[in-house]
Amino acid sequence: MPRILAIDIGGTRMRAGAFDGELLTQEVLATEVERGPEDVIKRLIQASQEVLRKVGWEKIDGIGMAVPGPLDRVKKTINSPPNMPGWDNIPIGEIFEEEFSAPAFIDNDANAAALGEAVYGAGKGASVVTYFTVSTGIGGGCVIKGHIFHGAGDNAAEFGHQKLDPFGPPCGCGGRGCLEALASGTAIAKKAKELLIHNPQSLLWQIVRGDIEKVSAKYVAQAASQGDALSLRVFQEAGFWLGLGIANIINLFNPKVVILGGGVINAGELILKPAREIAFQKAIPQLASIVEITPAQFGELPGLYGAGEVALQGLRGELDIL
Amino acid sequence: MPRILAIDIGGTRMRAGAFDGELLTQEVLATEVERGPEDVIKRLIQASQEVLRKVGWEKIDGIGMAVPGPLDRVKKTINSPPNMPGWDNIPIGEIFEEEFSAPAFIDNDANAAALGEAVYGAGKGASVVTYFTVSTGIGGGCVIKGHIFHGAGDNAAEFGHQKLDPFGPPCGCGGRGCLEALASGTAIAKKAKELLIHNPQSLLWQIVRGDIEKVSAKYVAQAASQGDALSLRVFQEAGFWLGLGIANIINLFNPKVVILGGGVINAGELILKPAREIAFQKAIPQLASIVEITPAQFGELPGLYGAGEVALQGLRGELDIL
Numbered sequence: 044m045p046r047i048l049a050i051d052i053g054g055t056r057m058r059a060g061a062f063d064g065e066l067l068t069q070e071v072l073a074t075e076v077e078r079g080p081e082d083v084i085k086r087l088i089q090a091s092q093e094v095l096r097k098v099g100w101e102k103i104d105g106i107g108m109a110v111p112g113p114l115d116r117v118k119k120t121i122n123s124p125p126n127m128p129g130w131d132n133i134p135i136g137e138i139f140e141e142e143f144s145a146p147a148f149i150d151n152d153a154n155a156a157a158l159g160e161a162v163y164g165a166g167k168g169a170s171v172v173t174y175f176t177v178s179t180g181i182g183g184g185c186v187i188k189g190h191i192f193h194g195a196g197d198n199a200a201e202f203g204h205q206k207l208d209p210f211g212p213p214c215g216c217g218g219r220g221c222l223e224a225l226a227s228g229t230a231i232a233k234k235a236k237e238l239l240i241h242n243p244q245s246l247l248w249q250i251v252r253g254d255i256e257k258v259s260a261k262y263v264a265q266a267a268s269q270g271d272a273l274s275l276r277v278f279q280e281a282g283f284w285l286g287l288g289i290a291n292i293i294n295l296f297n298p299k300v301v302i303l304g305g306g307v308i309n310a311g312e313l314i315l316k317p318a319r320e321i322a323f324q325k326a327i328p329q330l331a332s333i334v335e336i337t338p339a340q341f342g343e344l345p346g347l348y349g350a351g352e353v354a355l356q357g358l359r360g361e362l363d364i365l
Numbered sequence: 366m367p368r369i370l371a372i373d374i375g376g377t378r379m380r381a382g383a384f385d386g387e388l389l390t391q392e393v394l395a396t397e398v399e400r401g402p403e404d405v406i407k408r409l410i411q412a413s414q415e416v417l418r419k420v421g422w423e424k425i426d427g428i429g430m431a432v433p434g435p436l437d438r439v440k441k442t443i444n445s446p447p448n449m450p451g452w453d454n455i456p457i458g459e460i461f462e463e464e465f466s467a468p469a470f471i472d473n474d475a476n477a478a479a480l481g482e483a484v485y486g487a488g489k490g491a492s493v494v495t496y497f498t499v500s501t502g503i504g505g506g507c508v509i510k511g512h513i514f515h516g517a518g519d520n521a522a523e524f525g526h527q528k529l530d531p532f533g534p535p536c537g538c539g540g541r542g543c544l545e546a547l548a549s550g551t552a553i554a555k556k557a558k559e560l561l562i563h564n565p566q567s568l569l570w571q572i573v574r575g576d577i578e579k580v581s582a583k584y585v586a587q588a589a590s591q592g593d594a595l596s597l598r599v600f601q602e603a604g605f606w607l608g609l610g611i612a613n614i615i616n617l618f619n620p621k622v623v624i625l626g627g628g629v630i631n632a633g634e635l636i637l638k639p640a641r642e643i644a645f646q647k648a649i650p651q652l653a654s655i656v657e658i659t660p661a662q663f664g665e666l667p668g669l670y671g672a673g674e675v676a677l678q679g680l681r682g683e684l685d686i687l
Contacts, residue, residue: 113651171517183617187687192509194619195493196655201616204649206609209530216649218612287528290540294523295505295617297516325540327526329435333518365509365687 045104047354048091048143051346052110053152054126059091061098062107062351068097069347076127084135088142106139106147107354109155109346116197119149148357152346153200154191157184159348160302164340169299173292175202177285178305180215181223185296190356190365203227207287225284228260228307235263235277246271264310278313285314286321293326293334304339367426369676370413370465373668374432375474376448381413383420384429384673390419391669398449406457410464428461428469429676431477431668438519441471470679474668475522476513479506481670482624486662491621495614497524499607500627502537503545507618512678512687525549529609547606550582550629557585557599568593586632600635607636608643615648615656626661
């Protein structure tokens with residue numbers, strides 16, 4: 044099996060791992076994007092060297108990288124992701140190729156996570172796997188027979204930007220009523236804040252110590268798990284919309300497995316229960332009958348598995364099958 | 366090039382054609398489903414023999430069949446389509462295989478139409494093509510690099526059953542606010558009827574000679590093209606929802622071409638104009654910028670081209686790539 048350096052760069056954390064079909068070891072560090080690309084990349088290279096030292100690989104066969112989009116898979120560049128100011132046209136692939144003398148293959152974080160879960164995790168063995176990452180925003184990925192479906196312009200599976208309510212709240216994409224504007228961490232926090240103003244007795248006030256600006260999906264989940272009615276309602280609603288979005292993805296992609304990852308899914312049954320119920324209720328029965336809706340198996344690691352698999356497929360010349 | 370007998374069975378009309386990468390000749394006949402499978406199949410076989418006689422093929426290499434779903438592609442059976450009562454578990458593939466001594470390959474009408482348009486028609490050369498058939502209902506198909514995307518259970522691309530409005534009208538699938546319940550021929554006729562009751566001056570009354578039960582999407586289009594305000598409004602609304610549905614498909618499948626076929630699209634700009642406007646306005650700009658939205662090139666024939674291509678791919682063993 045080829046020896047792969049797997050890299051996963053996120054806005055908050057980044058990881059380097061040694062991968063050969065299994066994740067042998069990894070290093071995790073804070074990205075600290077504000078220190079700029081040069082500093083971040085320098086630290087990531089050091090972490091990568093540490094990883095290779097740990098497994099005793101003096102030479103590697105390939106590098107797989109999961110990075111925030113937009114990106115250019117051919118030029119292997121990161122092109123100004125919204126959450127990484129200053130990362131304009133950064134030739135991340137070339138930099139690592141020169142440093143480690145091996146070919147690099149890159150893809151976006153949601154696609155890589157989808158691939159990691161589809162091939163090694165919760166979707167193992169399934170022919171069609173769809174993956175939702177429910178976090179600050181909502182991203183998606185679709186893996187068909189082990190390969191990422193990229194679409195004609197490398198932007199397929201924008202699951203967060205399906206329109207579910209033409210009169211719904213405005214979305215960052217410029218539209219209205221997108222799933223992301225209804226069920227993302229940002230949407231959950233926003234909705235909770237709106238309701239909080241009229242609910243002085245909510246436990247959420249205590250949790251954020253009276254500072255409404257501190258309200259986040261995580262705190263709303265905490266309050267909900269302690270029985271706070273307002274917070275339970277917010278998760279119930281977010282779960283409804285997520286379920287509707289999942290129903291659409293079932294009707295459109297006819298997946299065997301729908302995998303839910305991202306920070307918001309850490310809220311567990313608070314969001315999974317209503318989402319599953321609505322999805323199974325709203326999807327076409329025949330399609331609903333074959334699908335499993337499940338949380339991600341690798342938690343925060345699917346990107347690293349996916350990055351490794353991207354490199355394996357790249358070395359086999361299989362990246363452009365779909 | 367292999368010699369293919371291409372078959373397209375619809376609820377109203379059926380066709381047989383001689384196909385070798387081009388459609389050399391065809392026969393069209395009324396299906397008359399009420400005469401039962403045996404009679405229908407007998408007439409279709411006669412038409413097929415006539416087609417082969419016309420092109421002088423004494424032997425064929427394969428048979429491609431586009432049939433209404435649900436169906437079983439492996440067993441090559443038609444399994445009780447809603448618009449073909451009595452067609453329960455009909456081994457249409459085997460019957461033709463025995464009759465014409467060649468292997469048969471079948472797929473559903475929407476997939477076949479999508480494939481025909483993608484490979485030979487309006488989507489020629491595009492890597493990802495999505496096809497809407499807007500008729501009594503709304504069906505869909507997605508073709509990736511020349512192959513039908515079937516999904517895990519052979520039911521992918523149910524474009525008519527994306528939920529666009531959680532409080533929208535009920536749909537035949539048991540859900541609410543599906544695209545099919547908002548923009549199909551049936552939905553257009555239903556909406557026109559609702560409005561007609563309160564609009565005694567509408568031209569549509571004259572067109573249906575005072576019989577509201579005669580209202581169909583075709584008559585609404587006729588009235589709209591003559592400037593009838595009510596009918597124009599109905600098409601404007603249907604176009605809005607179709608546009609929203611197209612925007613979702615753009616955001617989810619990132620196609621190069623969206624092809625619109627089916628009887629309702631015969632209304633031309635009445636529905637195409639609002640649909641295009643809304644789709645381009647609502648889809649993510651980067652994805653909208655690479656997509657073309659276009660009517661089908663083959664009118665009512667894409668199914669025959671698609672059936673032919675299904676057989677060609679079947680003979681090459683390529684049907685299960687996706």
